[in-house]
Amino acid sequence: MGSLNLKSIRKAFGTHEVLKGIDLEVKDGEFVIFVGPSGCGKSTLLRVIAGLEDATSGSVQIDGKEVITTPPAKRGIAMVFQSYALYPHLTVKDNMGLGLKQMGAPRAEVDAKVGKASSMLSLDPYLARRPAELSGGQRQRVAIGRAIVREPKLFLFDEPLSNLDAALRVNTRLEIARLHRSLKATMIYVTHDQVEAMTLADKIVVLNAGQIEQVGSPMELYSKPANVFVAGFIGSPQMNFIEAGRLGDGQAKTIGIRPEHITLSREGGDWKGKVIHVEHLGADTILYLETEVTGLLTVRLFGEHRYDVDDVVYATPDRALMHRFGADDRVQR
Protein backbone atom coordinates (compact mmCIF):
# COMPACT_ATOMS: atom_id res chain seq x y z
CA MET A 1 0.00 0.00 0.00
CA GLY A 2 2.93 2.38 -0.19
CA SER A 3 5.47 1.79 -2.89
CA LEU A 4 7.36 4.62 -4.51
CA ASN A 5 8.97 4.77 -7.90
CA LEU A 6 11.19 7.61 -9.09
CA LYS A 7 12.29 7.79 -12.70
CA SER A 8 15.05 10.14 -13.88
CA ILE A 9 14.05 13.00 -11.60
CA ARG A 10 15.77 16.24 -12.52
CA LYS A 11 15.44 19.54 -10.74
CA ALA A 12 17.12 22.78 -11.63
CA PHE A 13 16.89 26.16 -9.94
CA GLY A 14 17.68 28.50 -12.81
CA THR A 15 20.80 27.07 -14.41
CA HIS A 16 21.92 25.31 -11.25
CA GLU A 17 21.04 21.64 -11.44
CA VAL A 18 20.31 20.22 -7.97
CA LEU A 19 19.09 16.75 -8.94
CA LYS A 20 20.72 15.14 -11.95
CA GLY A 21 18.56 12.19 -12.81
CA ILE A 22 17.45 10.16 -9.80
CA ASP A 23 16.08 6.63 -10.30
CA LEU A 24 14.88 4.82 -7.23
CA GLU A 25 12.46 2.11 -6.24
CA VAL A 26 11.07 1.84 -2.73
CA LYS A 27 9.02 -1.22 -1.83
CA ASP A 28 5.98 -1.21 0.41
CA GLY A 29 6.88 -1.07 4.10
CA GLU A 30 10.53 -0.21 3.59
CA PHE A 31 12.38 2.31 5.71
CA VAL A 32 14.58 4.21 3.29
CA ILE A 33 17.03 6.87 4.35
CA PHE A 34 18.52 9.52 2.10
CA VAL A 35 21.90 10.51 3.42
CA GLY A 36 24.56 12.80 2.09
CA PRO A 37 26.50 15.98 2.81
CA SER A 38 24.60 19.25 2.97
CA GLY A 39 23.66 20.61 -0.42
CA CYS A 40 23.59 17.18 -2.04
CA GLY A 41 19.90 17.52 -2.96
CA LYS A 42 18.42 15.08 -0.47
CA SER A 43 15.90 17.55 0.97
CA THR A 44 14.98 18.76 -2.52
CA LEU A 45 14.34 15.17 -3.56
CA LEU A 46 12.05 14.70 -0.55
CA ARG A 47 10.18 17.88 -1.47
CA VAL A 48 9.74 16.65 -5.01
CA ILE A 49 8.26 13.41 -3.66
CA ALA A 50 5.97 15.44 -1.39
CA GLY A 51 4.92 17.70 -4.23
CA LEU A 52 6.19 20.86 -2.54
CA GLU A 53 8.66 21.37 -5.39
CA ASP A 54 7.96 20.57 -9.03
CA ALA A 55 10.55 18.39 -10.68
CA THR A 56 11.97 19.88 -13.87
CA SER A 57 11.51 16.49 -15.51
CA GLY A 58 10.98 12.87 -14.53
CA SER A 59 8.19 10.87 -12.96
CA VAL A 60 7.08 10.17 -9.40
CA GLN A 61 4.82 7.19 -8.86
CA ILE A 62 3.19 6.35 -5.56
CA ASP A 63 1.55 2.93 -5.52
CA GLY A 64 2.05 2.74 -9.27
CA LYS A 65 0.10 5.93 -9.87
CA GLU A 66 1.73 8.95 -11.47
CA VAL A 67 1.44 11.85 -9.00
CA ILE A 68 3.58 14.52 -10.62
CA THR A 69 0.56 16.78 -11.14
CA THR A 70 -1.25 15.81 -7.92
CA PRO A 71 -1.22 18.43 -5.14
CA PRO A 72 0.60 17.39 -1.92
CA ALA A 73 -2.58 16.89 0.09
CA LYS A 74 -3.90 14.31 -2.38
CA ARG A 75 -0.74 12.24 -2.70
CA GLY A 76 -1.43 10.21 0.41
CA ILE A 77 1.71 11.39 2.16
CA ALA A 78 2.52 12.96 5.50
CA MET A 79 5.62 14.92 6.30
CA VAL A 80 7.52 15.68 9.49
CA PHE A 81 9.67 18.80 9.29
CA GLN A 82 12.95 19.61 10.97
CA SER A 83 11.47 22.77 12.46
CA TYR A 84 8.32 20.85 13.57
CA ALA A 85 6.16 23.40 11.69
CA LEU A 86 3.29 23.15 14.17
CA TYR A 87 0.45 25.63 13.83
CA PRO A 88 1.21 28.00 16.72
CA HIS A 89 -2.34 29.15 17.29
CA LEU A 90 -3.91 25.69 17.42
CA THR A 91 -3.90 23.21 20.30
CA VAL A 92 -2.06 19.91 20.02
CA LYS A 93 -5.34 18.18 19.27
CA ASP A 94 -6.29 20.61 16.50
CA ASN A 95 -2.78 20.47 15.10
CA MET A 96 -3.08 16.72 14.73
CA GLY A 97 -6.63 16.76 13.45
CA LEU A 98 -6.44 19.58 10.91
CA GLY A 99 -5.53 17.42 7.93
CA LEU A 100 -8.48 15.06 8.47
CA LYS A 101 -10.86 17.92 9.16
CA GLN A 102 -9.73 19.52 5.91
CA MET A 103 -10.55 16.27 4.07
CA GLY A 104 -14.06 16.47 5.51
CA ALA A 105 -13.85 13.56 7.93
CA PRO A 106 -16.63 13.47 10.55
CA ARG A 107 -15.71 14.80 13.99
CA ALA A 108 -16.00 11.41 15.70
CA GLU A 109 -13.55 9.84 13.29
CA VAL A 110 -11.06 12.71 13.72
CA ASP A 111 -11.31 12.40 17.50
CA ALA A 112 -10.80 8.64 17.39
CA LYS A 113 -7.73 8.85 15.17
CA VAL A 114 -6.19 11.72 17.11
CA GLY A 115 -6.82 9.77 20.32
CA LYS A 116 -5.13 6.68 18.94
CA ALA A 117 -2.08 8.59 17.74
CA SER A 118 -1.74 10.58 20.93
CA SER A 119 -1.84 7.48 23.13
CA MET A 120 0.73 5.85 20.86
CA LEU A 121 3.08 8.79 21.43
CA SER A 122 2.01 9.37 25.06
CA LEU A 123 0.77 12.85 24.24
CA ASP A 124 -2.59 12.48 26.01
CA PRO A 125 -1.84 14.92 28.84
CA TYR A 126 -0.91 17.66 26.37
CA LEU A 127 -3.82 17.58 23.95
CA ALA A 128 -5.27 20.91 25.09
CA ARG A 129 -1.96 22.76 25.07
CA ARG A 130 -0.49 25.02 22.41
CA PRO A 131 2.89 24.25 20.82
CA ALA A 132 4.52 27.12 22.75
CA GLU A 133 3.79 25.28 26.00
CA LEU A 134 5.63 22.11 24.94
CA SER A 135 9.29 21.12 25.07
CA GLY A 136 11.26 20.40 21.89
CA GLY A 137 10.85 16.65 22.18
CA GLN A 138 7.12 16.94 22.77
CA ARG A 139 6.74 19.25 19.78
CA GLN A 140 8.49 16.77 17.55
CA ARG A 141 6.20 14.00 18.86
CA VAL A 142 3.19 16.17 18.02
CA ALA A 143 4.58 16.65 14.51
CA ILE A 144 4.99 12.88 14.18
CA GLY A 145 1.47 12.42 15.59
CA ARG A 146 0.10 14.80 12.98
CA ALA A 147 1.65 12.59 10.34
CA ILE A 148 0.29 9.35 11.85
CA VAL A 149 -3.26 10.69 12.07
CA ARG A 150 -3.43 11.07 8.30
CA GLU A 151 -2.69 7.33 7.85
CA PRO A 152 -0.54 8.07 4.82
CA LYS A 153 0.85 5.62 2.31
CA LEU A 154 4.18 7.31 2.66
CA PHE A 155 5.80 8.99 5.65
CA LEU A 156 8.37 11.64 4.80
CA PHE A 157 10.80 12.80 7.47
CA ASP A 158 12.99 15.83 6.80
CA GLU A 159 15.84 15.72 9.31
CA PRO A 160 13.36 15.30 12.17
CA LEU A 161 15.94 14.90 14.92
CA SER A 162 18.46 17.60 14.14
CA ASN A 163 16.86 20.19 16.41
CA LEU A 164 16.81 17.87 19.43
CA ASP A 165 19.59 17.47 21.99
CA ALA A 166 21.64 14.29 22.02
CA ALA A 167 19.74 12.35 24.70
CA LEU A 168 16.36 13.20 23.23
CA ARG A 169 17.60 12.30 19.79
CA VAL A 170 18.33 8.72 20.86
CA ASN A 171 14.89 8.40 22.48
CA THR A 172 13.05 9.80 19.49
CA ARG A 173 15.08 7.58 17.19
CA LEU A 174 13.90 4.55 19.12
CA GLU A 175 10.37 5.85 18.96
CA ILE A 176 10.53 6.21 15.18
CA ALA A 177 11.97 2.69 14.84
CA ARG A 178 9.17 1.32 17.03
CA LEU A 179 6.61 3.24 15.04
CA HIS A 180 7.88 1.81 11.80
CA ARG A 181 7.60 -1.70 13.20
CA SER A 182 4.07 -1.23 14.51
CA LEU A 183 2.66 0.74 11.54
CA LYS A 184 4.50 -1.27 8.86
CA ALA A 185 4.28 1.88 6.75
CA THR A 186 6.71 3.00 4.08
CA MET A 187 8.98 5.69 5.43
CA ILE A 188 11.43 7.97 3.71
CA TYR A 189 13.80 9.79 5.94
CA VAL A 190 16.37 12.46 5.18
CA THR A 191 19.35 13.00 7.42
CA HIS A 192 22.98 14.00 7.30
CA ASP A 193 23.69 11.96 10.42
CA GLN A 194 25.07 8.58 9.44
CA VAL A 195 24.33 7.09 12.87
CA GLU A 196 20.60 7.69 12.30
CA ALA A 197 20.96 6.23 8.84
CA MET A 198 22.78 3.10 10.00
CA THR A 199 20.46 2.44 12.94
CA LEU A 200 17.07 3.05 11.33
CA ALA A 201 17.26 2.14 7.70
CA ASP A 202 16.32 -0.98 5.79
CA LYS A 203 17.92 0.68 2.83
CA ILE A 204 20.24 3.67 2.64
CA VAL A 205 20.48 5.90 -0.41
CA VAL A 206 23.75 7.83 -0.45
CA LEU A 207 23.45 11.04 -2.43
CA ASN A 208 26.20 13.33 -3.55
CA ALA A 209 25.96 16.40 -5.79
CA GLY A 210 22.49 15.50 -7.04
CA GLN A 211 23.27 11.90 -7.91
CA ILE A 212 22.82 8.57 -6.19
CA GLU A 213 26.21 7.13 -5.27
CA GLN A 214 24.98 3.83 -3.88
CA VAL A 215 21.83 2.14 -2.61
CA GLY A 216 22.00 -0.72 -0.15
CA SER A 217 21.45 -2.02 3.34
CA PRO A 218 23.54 -0.40 6.08
CA MET A 219 25.88 -3.39 6.27
CA GLU A 220 26.30 -3.53 2.52
CA LEU A 221 27.38 0.09 2.46
CA TYR A 222 29.74 -0.49 5.35
CA SER A 223 31.41 -3.60 4.07
CA LYS A 224 31.09 -3.13 0.31
CA PRO A 225 31.19 0.58 -0.53
CA ALA A 226 30.92 1.08 -4.27
CA ASN A 227 33.23 4.07 -4.43
CA VAL A 228 35.52 6.37 -2.49
CA PHE A 229 32.70 8.77 -1.60
CA VAL A 230 30.51 6.15 0.05
CA ALA A 231 33.50 4.55 1.74
CA GLY A 232 34.47 7.89 3.26
CA PHE A 233 30.94 8.94 4.15
CA ILE A 234 29.82 5.78 5.97
CA GLY A 235 31.69 4.84 9.11
CA SER A 236 33.10 6.95 11.89
CA PRO A 237 35.91 7.72 12.27
CA GLN A 238 36.39 7.96 8.54
CA MET A 239 38.09 5.26 6.52
CA ASN A 240 41.83 5.74 5.92
CA PHE A 241 42.68 6.36 2.30
CA ILE A 242 46.22 5.52 1.25
CA GLU A 243 47.81 6.15 -2.12
CA ALA A 244 48.11 2.70 -3.68
CA GLY A 245 51.58 3.45 -5.00
CA ARG A 246 52.94 3.75 -1.46
CA LEU A 247 51.86 0.19 -0.76
CA GLY A 248 53.31 -1.10 -4.02
CA ASP A 249 49.95 -1.76 -5.66
CA GLY A 250 50.24 -0.82 -9.33
CA GLN A 251 46.64 -1.45 -10.40
CA ALA A 252 44.61 0.49 -7.90
CA LYS A 253 44.76 4.24 -7.27
CA THR A 254 43.62 4.33 -3.66
CA ILE A 255 43.54 1.76 -0.90
CA GLY A 256 40.95 2.16 1.87
CA ILE A 257 41.13 0.58 5.30
CA ARG A 258 38.74 1.30 8.18
CA PRO A 259 40.31 2.42 11.47
CA GLU A 260 38.76 -0.56 13.27
CA HIS A 261 40.40 -3.04 10.88
CA ILE A 262 43.92 -2.17 11.93
CA THR A 263 45.74 -3.78 14.87
CA LEU A 264 48.50 -2.11 16.83
CA SER A 265 51.59 -3.56 18.44
CA ARG A 266 54.67 -2.13 20.17
CA GLU A 267 56.88 -4.98 19.00
CA GLY A 268 56.46 -5.27 15.27
CA GLY A 269 54.07 -5.04 12.31
CA ASP A 270 53.66 -3.75 8.77
CA TRP A 271 53.76 0.01 9.21
CA LYS A 272 56.02 1.69 11.73
CA GLY A 273 54.78 5.02 13.02
CA LYS A 274 54.58 7.54 15.82
CA VAL A 275 51.48 8.41 17.85
CA ILE A 276 50.52 12.05 17.34
CA HIS A 277 47.20 12.17 19.21
CA VAL A 278 45.07 9.86 21.35
CA GLU A 279 41.33 10.09 22.09
CA HIS A 280 40.04 8.00 24.99
CA LEU A 281 36.31 7.32 24.67
CA GLY A 282 36.05 4.52 27.23
CA ALA A 283 34.62 1.91 24.92
CA ASP A 284 37.06 2.86 22.18
CA THR A 285 40.49 4.37 21.93
CA ILE A 286 41.18 6.31 18.77
CA LEU A 287 44.79 6.91 17.80
CA TYR A 288 46.20 9.15 15.12
CA LEU A 289 49.54 7.91 13.81
CA GLU A 290 52.08 9.33 11.45
CA THR A 291 53.60 6.32 9.69
CA GLU A 292 56.48 6.20 7.26
CA VAL A 293 54.54 4.25 4.64
CA THR A 294 51.03 5.66 4.75
CA GLY A 295 51.28 9.13 6.24
CA LEU A 296 48.46 10.05 8.64
CA LEU A 297 46.57 6.96 9.81
CA THR A 298 43.58 6.66 12.15
CA VAL A 299 43.32 3.52 14.25
CA ARG A 300 40.37 2.51 16.39
CA LEU A 301 40.99 0.04 19.19
CA PHE A 302 38.18 -1.43 21.22
CA GLY A 303 38.43 -0.92 24.94
CA GLU A 304 40.88 1.23 26.84
CA HIS A 305 44.55 1.17 25.82
CA ARG A 306 47.43 3.13 27.22
CA TYR A 307 49.34 4.86 24.48
CA ASP A 308 51.02 8.21 24.76
CA VAL A 309 51.90 10.83 22.23
CA ASP A 310 55.28 10.12 20.57
CA ASP A 311 55.13 6.38 21.34
CA VAL A 312 56.53 4.28 18.52
CA VAL A 313 54.05 1.64 17.35
CA TYR A 314 53.53 -0.79 14.49
CA ALA A 315 50.18 -0.91 12.68
CA THR A 316 49.00 -3.99 10.80
CA PRO A 317 45.94 -3.82 8.54
CA ASP A 318 43.59 -6.75 8.05
CA ARG A 319 44.37 -7.38 4.37
CA ALA A 320 41.05 -9.15 3.75
CA LEU A 321 39.13 -6.01 4.74
CA MET A 322 41.06 -3.57 2.57
CA HIS A 323 39.17 -1.81 -0.21
CA ARG A 324 40.87 -1.11 -3.52
CA PHE A 325 39.64 1.81 -5.62
CA GLY A 326 40.61 2.40 -9.22
CA ALA A 327 41.47 5.59 -11.08
CA ASP A 328 37.75 6.38 -11.53
CA ASP A 329 37.35 6.17 -7.71
CA ARG A 330 35.15 3.08 -8.09
CA VAL A 331 35.87 -0.10 -6.17
CA GLN A 332 37.90 -2.86 -7.82
CA ARG A 333 36.79 -6.34 -6.99
Added chain:
Amino acid sequence: MSKARVSPLRSGFVHLVLAGYTVIALFPVLLTILNSFKDRNAIFRTPLAPPTASTFSLVGYETVLKQGDFVGYFQNSLIVTVVSIFFVLLFGAMAAFALSEYRFRGNTMMGLYLAIGIMIPIRLGTVAILQGMVAAGLVNTLTALILVYTAQGLPLAIFILSEFMRTVSDDLKNAGRIDGLSEYAIFFRLVLPLVRPAMATVAVFTMIPIWNDLWFPLILAPGEATKTVTLGSQVFIGQFVTNWNAVLSALSLAIFPVLVLYVIFSRQLIRGITAGAVK
Protein backbone atom coordinates in the same frame (compact mmCIF):
# COMPACT_ATOMS: atom_id res chain seq x y z
CA MET B 1 26.09 36.72 32.28
CA SER B 2 24.79 39.96 33.63
CA LYS B 3 24.46 42.97 31.41
CA ALA B 4 27.24 45.48 31.41
CA ARG B 5 26.59 48.11 34.04
CA VAL B 6 25.45 51.45 32.76
CA SER B 7 26.86 54.41 34.65
CA PRO B 8 24.19 56.47 36.48
CA LEU B 9 25.39 59.59 34.69
CA ARG B 10 24.90 57.99 31.31
CA SER B 11 21.45 56.60 32.08
CA GLY B 12 20.47 59.91 33.69
CA PHE B 13 21.40 61.71 30.50
CA VAL B 14 19.36 59.27 28.41
CA HIS B 15 16.36 59.83 30.64
CA LEU B 16 16.82 63.59 30.46
CA VAL B 17 16.76 63.50 26.65
CA LEU B 18 13.74 61.22 26.59
CA ALA B 19 11.87 63.31 29.16
CA GLY B 20 12.71 66.46 27.20
CA TYR B 21 11.37 64.94 24.02
CA THR B 22 8.19 63.82 25.80
CA VAL B 23 7.58 67.34 27.10
CA ILE B 24 8.11 68.85 23.64
CA ALA B 25 5.79 66.28 22.03
CA LEU B 26 3.02 66.61 24.58
CA PHE B 27 3.15 70.38 25.07
CA PRO B 28 0.98 71.43 22.10
CA VAL B 29 -1.59 68.74 22.88
CA LEU B 30 -1.73 69.80 26.51
CA LEU B 31 -1.98 73.47 25.56
CA THR B 32 -4.85 72.74 23.17
CA ILE B 33 -6.78 70.83 25.80
CA LEU B 34 -6.11 73.38 28.58
CA ASN B 35 -7.17 76.35 26.50
CA SER B 36 -10.27 74.62 25.22
CA PHE B 37 -11.65 74.93 28.78
CA LYS B 38 -10.99 78.67 29.08
CA ASP B 39 -12.93 81.72 27.97
CA ARG B 40 -11.77 83.77 25.05
CA ASN B 41 -10.07 86.50 27.04
CA ALA B 42 -8.13 84.03 29.13
CA ILE B 43 -6.88 82.21 26.05
CA PHE B 44 -5.16 85.39 24.86
CA ARG B 45 -4.13 86.94 28.19
CA THR B 46 -2.70 83.86 29.88
CA PRO B 47 -2.32 81.21 27.19
CA LEU B 48 -0.05 79.03 29.36
CA ALA B 49 -2.09 79.11 32.57
CA PRO B 50 -4.46 76.30 33.50
CA PRO B 51 -8.15 77.24 33.68
CA THR B 52 -9.10 78.80 37.04
CA ALA B 53 -12.54 79.22 38.57
CA SER B 54 -12.91 82.65 36.97
CA THR B 55 -11.60 81.72 33.51
CA PHE B 56 -13.20 78.26 33.22
CA SER B 57 -15.69 78.09 30.39
CA LEU B 58 -17.30 75.41 28.23
CA VAL B 59 -18.42 77.86 25.62
CA GLY B 60 -16.16 76.28 22.98
CA TYR B 61 -17.68 72.84 23.42
CA GLU B 62 -21.21 74.29 23.44
CA THR B 63 -20.54 76.05 20.14
CA VAL B 64 -19.05 72.94 18.58
CA LEU B 65 -21.94 70.73 19.58
CA LYS B 66 -24.60 73.27 18.60
CA GLN B 67 -23.21 74.51 15.34
CA GLY B 68 -23.12 72.05 12.49
CA ASP B 69 -23.52 68.30 12.74
CA PHE B 70 -20.40 67.46 14.69
CA VAL B 71 -21.49 63.95 15.60
CA GLY B 72 -22.00 63.37 11.89
CA TYR B 73 -18.50 64.65 11.11
CA PHE B 74 -17.05 62.25 13.66
CA GLN B 75 -18.99 59.45 12.14
CA ASN B 76 -17.69 60.29 8.66
CA SER B 77 -14.11 60.42 9.87
CA LEU B 78 -14.47 57.10 11.66
CA ILE B 79 -16.08 55.37 8.69
CA VAL B 80 -13.44 56.65 6.29
CA THR B 81 -10.55 55.76 8.60
CA VAL B 82 -11.74 52.31 9.64
CA VAL B 83 -12.81 51.18 6.18
CA SER B 84 -9.59 52.49 4.63
CA ILE B 85 -7.47 50.68 7.22
CA PHE B 86 -9.42 47.51 6.57
CA PHE B 87 -8.81 47.65 2.83
CA VAL B 88 -5.18 48.69 3.19
CA LEU B 89 -4.51 45.75 5.51
CA LEU B 90 -6.45 43.26 3.41
CA PHE B 91 -5.07 44.16 -0.01
CA GLY B 92 -1.65 45.09 1.37
CA ALA B 93 -1.29 41.72 3.09
CA MET B 94 -2.50 39.86 0.01
CA ALA B 95 -0.06 41.63 -2.29
CA ALA B 96 2.73 41.18 0.23
CA PHE B 97 1.99 37.45 0.47
CA ALA B 98 2.08 37.06 -3.29
CA LEU B 99 5.36 38.97 -3.54
CA SER B 100 7.06 37.09 -0.74
CA GLU B 101 5.68 33.60 -1.33
CA TYR B 102 5.54 33.00 -5.07
CA ARG B 103 8.30 33.04 -7.62
CA PHE B 104 7.04 34.57 -10.83
CA ARG B 105 8.46 36.61 -13.65
CA GLY B 106 8.67 40.27 -12.74
CA ASN B 107 8.31 39.67 -9.02
CA THR B 108 11.08 42.11 -8.08
CA MET B 109 9.90 44.73 -10.57
CA MET B 110 6.38 44.48 -9.22
CA GLY B 111 7.68 44.94 -5.67
CA LEU B 112 9.63 48.03 -6.71
CA TYR B 113 6.69 49.43 -8.64
CA LEU B 114 4.45 49.07 -5.62
CA ALA B 115 7.09 50.64 -3.37
CA ILE B 116 7.47 53.74 -5.56
CA GLY B 117 4.25 55.00 -4.02
CA ILE B 118 6.13 55.54 -0.75
CA MET B 119 8.31 58.16 -2.42
CA ILE B 120 5.76 59.97 -4.58
CA PRO B 121 3.12 61.89 -2.65
CA ILE B 122 -0.37 61.04 -3.82
CA ARG B 123 -1.34 64.73 -3.68
CA LEU B 124 0.62 65.33 -6.87
CA GLY B 125 -2.19 63.53 -8.63
CA THR B 126 -4.98 65.56 -7.04
CA VAL B 127 -6.25 67.12 -10.27
CA ALA B 128 -6.39 63.80 -12.07
CA ILE B 129 -8.03 62.16 -9.06
CA LEU B 130 -10.66 64.89 -8.92
CA GLN B 131 -11.37 64.55 -12.65
CA GLY B 132 -11.66 60.81 -12.22
CA MET B 133 -14.01 61.13 -9.28
CA VAL B 134 -16.18 63.64 -11.16
CA ALA B 135 -16.34 61.29 -14.13
CA ALA B 136 -17.25 58.38 -11.86
CA GLY B 137 -19.84 60.46 -10.06
CA LEU B 138 -18.13 59.89 -6.72
CA VAL B 139 -17.63 63.52 -5.68
CA ASN B 140 -19.06 64.25 -2.24
CA THR B 141 -19.14 60.60 -1.23
CA LEU B 142 -17.17 58.83 1.46
CA THR B 143 -16.34 56.16 -1.15
CA ALA B 144 -14.12 58.67 -2.94
CA LEU B 145 -12.13 59.31 0.23
CA ILE B 146 -11.87 55.61 1.05
CA LEU B 147 -10.56 54.82 -2.43
CA VAL B 148 -7.93 57.54 -2.28
CA TYR B 149 -6.78 56.66 1.22
CA THR B 150 -6.57 52.96 0.38
CA ALA B 151 -4.32 53.80 -2.56
CA GLN B 152 -2.29 56.12 -0.36
CA GLY B 153 -1.74 53.53 2.36
CA LEU B 154 -0.99 50.48 0.21
CA PRO B 155 2.67 51.09 -0.78
CA LEU B 156 3.97 51.30 2.78
CA ALA B 157 1.74 48.43 3.88
CA ILE B 158 3.04 46.15 1.11
CA PHE B 159 6.61 47.14 1.81
CA ILE B 160 6.45 46.44 5.54
CA LEU B 161 4.27 43.34 5.36
CA SER B 162 6.22 41.59 2.61
CA GLU B 163 9.38 41.92 4.69
CA PHE B 164 7.57 40.36 7.64
CA MET B 165 6.01 37.59 5.61
CA ARG B 166 9.40 36.52 4.38
CA THR B 167 10.18 35.61 7.99
CA VAL B 168 7.26 33.19 8.31
CA SER B 169 8.69 29.69 8.13
CA ASP B 170 8.35 27.88 4.80
CA ASP B 171 7.96 24.60 6.64
CA LEU B 172 4.83 25.90 8.31
CA LYS B 173 3.23 26.83 4.99
CA ASN B 174 4.29 23.50 3.49
CA ALA B 175 2.82 21.64 6.45
CA GLY B 176 -0.43 23.45 5.69
CA ARG B 177 -0.23 22.44 2.04
CA ILE B 178 0.26 18.79 2.99
CA ASP B 179 -2.67 19.05 5.39
CA GLY B 180 -4.81 20.16 2.47
CA LEU B 181 -5.16 23.86 3.21
CA SER B 182 -5.77 25.99 0.13
CA GLU B 183 -3.48 28.92 -0.56
CA TYR B 184 -6.21 31.21 0.78
CA ALA B 185 -6.50 29.17 3.96
CA ILE B 186 -2.71 29.27 4.38
CA PHE B 187 -2.83 33.05 3.99
CA PHE B 188 -5.75 33.71 6.30
CA ARG B 189 -5.26 30.98 8.88
CA LEU B 190 -1.50 30.55 9.13
CA VAL B 191 0.29 33.63 7.85
CA LEU B 192 -1.99 36.48 8.93
CA PRO B 193 -2.10 35.47 12.61
CA LEU B 194 1.70 35.30 12.61
CA VAL B 195 2.23 38.78 11.13
CA ARG B 196 -0.34 40.43 13.40
CA PRO B 197 2.24 42.69 15.11
CA ALA B 198 3.31 43.97 11.69
CA MET B 199 -0.33 44.51 10.72
CA ALA B 200 -0.81 46.63 13.83
CA THR B 201 2.22 48.73 12.93
CA VAL B 202 0.87 49.29 9.44
CA ALA B 203 -2.57 50.13 10.83
CA VAL B 204 -1.15 52.83 13.08
CA PHE B 205 0.98 54.31 10.32
CA THR B 206 -2.00 54.32 7.95
CA MET B 207 -4.54 55.63 10.40
CA ILE B 208 -2.95 58.86 11.57
CA PRO B 209 -2.48 60.61 8.21
CA ILE B 210 -6.00 59.62 7.17
CA TRP B 211 -7.60 60.92 10.34
CA ASN B 212 -5.67 64.18 10.18
CA ASP B 213 -6.04 64.79 6.46
CA LEU B 214 -7.65 68.03 5.38
CA TRP B 215 -6.65 68.07 1.72
CA PHE B 216 -8.77 65.35 0.18
CA PRO B 217 -11.95 65.95 2.24
CA LEU B 218 -11.74 69.60 1.18
CA ILE B 219 -11.38 68.74 -2.49
CA LEU B 220 -13.32 65.51 -2.94
CA ALA B 221 -16.03 65.64 -0.28
CA PRO B 222 -16.68 69.15 1.02
CA GLY B 223 -20.45 68.62 1.19
CA GLU B 224 -22.18 68.95 4.56
CA ALA B 225 -23.16 65.28 4.64
CA THR B 226 -19.65 64.00 4.00
CA LYS B 227 -17.55 66.44 6.03
CA THR B 228 -14.87 64.91 8.22
CA VAL B 229 -13.84 66.28 11.62
CA THR B 230 -10.80 68.15 10.35
CA LEU B 231 -12.88 69.80 7.67
CA GLY B 232 -15.72 70.46 10.09
CA SER B 233 -13.41 72.34 12.46
CA GLN B 234 -12.46 74.70 9.66
CA VAL B 235 -15.82 76.48 9.83
CA PHE B 236 -14.60 78.18 12.99
CA ILE B 237 -11.48 79.52 11.30
CA GLY B 238 -12.35 82.59 9.32
CA GLN B 239 -10.26 84.96 7.27
CA PHE B 240 -10.77 87.79 9.77
CA VAL B 241 -12.37 86.26 12.84
CA THR B 242 -11.52 82.90 14.28
CA ASN B 243 -13.58 81.30 17.03
CA TRP B 244 -10.63 79.98 19.00
CA ASN B 245 -12.76 78.43 21.74
CA ALA B 246 -14.56 76.31 19.20
CA VAL B 247 -11.44 75.41 17.22
CA LEU B 248 -9.59 74.27 20.33
CA SER B 249 -12.59 72.29 21.58
CA ALA B 250 -13.08 70.60 18.21
CA LEU B 251 -9.40 69.64 18.07
CA SER B 252 -9.49 68.29 21.63
CA LEU B 253 -12.48 66.16 20.77
CA ALA B 254 -10.80 64.93 17.59
CA ILE B 255 -7.87 63.52 19.54
CA PHE B 256 -9.91 60.91 21.41
CA PRO B 257 -11.16 58.52 18.73
CA VAL B 258 -7.68 58.26 17.26
CA LEU B 259 -6.31 57.60 20.73
CA VAL B 260 -8.78 54.76 21.22
CA LEU B 261 -7.86 53.17 17.89
CA TYR B 262 -4.19 53.48 18.75
CA VAL B 263 -4.69 51.71 22.06
CA ILE B 264 -6.53 48.87 20.32
CA PHE B 265 -3.77 48.35 17.76
CA SER B 266 -0.88 48.78 20.16
CA ARG B 267 -2.22 45.93 22.27
CA GLN B 268 -1.76 43.77 19.18
CA LEU B 269 1.78 45.08 18.78
CA ILE B 270 2.74 43.66 22.12
CA ARG B 271 1.15 40.26 21.67
CA GLY B 272 3.52 37.85 20.00
CA ILE B 273 2.19 34.43 19.23
CA THR B 274 5.00 33.13 17.07
CA ALA B 275 6.82 31.70 20.07
CA GLY B 276 6.94 27.93 19.79
CA ALA B 277 5.83 27.67 16.17
CA VAL B 278 9.22 26.82 14.86
CA LYS B 279 12.43 26.52 16.72
